[in-house]
Amino acid sequence: MKINFKRLNNDYHFETVNERGDIVHMDNKSEPNPQGASPMELVLMGIAGCSGIDIVMILKKQQLEMTNFQMEVEGMRVDGEIPNVFRKIHLKIYIDGDIPANKAKRAVDLSLEKYCSVAKMLEKTAEITTEVILNGAMVPA
Incomplete structure (x- = not known):
């Protein structure tokens, strides 16, 4: 690359x-x-893209199609720290479609815990948390 x-x-x-x-x-x-x-900002875009691709791929392999997929990613840093790396990153993932809640949550977890290379690099300095909103309702953690 x-x-x-x-x-x-x-x-x-x-x-x-x-x-x-x-x-x-x-x-x-x-x-x-x-x-x-x-x-x-590109780092946050990178984790969104990396995990988004994983999540879509995992659900497609299960023949589960989404009607909508969006994500909000927020990175928090400590003011004045040098270097000023992310200490917390929160991903809020919106999925719409006929998808069981447990499968949506599992796809997100698999991405961040196993497949997303960007998340695996960032977890060395930042706590990464997620929220999954499926068809407008929060999926329990």
């Missing part, structure tokens, strides 16, 4: 390109008009 990274202006706007040509813009979030996500 390899990416190219280049500066696009005289400040902090960067462009990353992977080997397939997919482009992601990055910027310093403290700039007045940032032109991309911050690196730490």
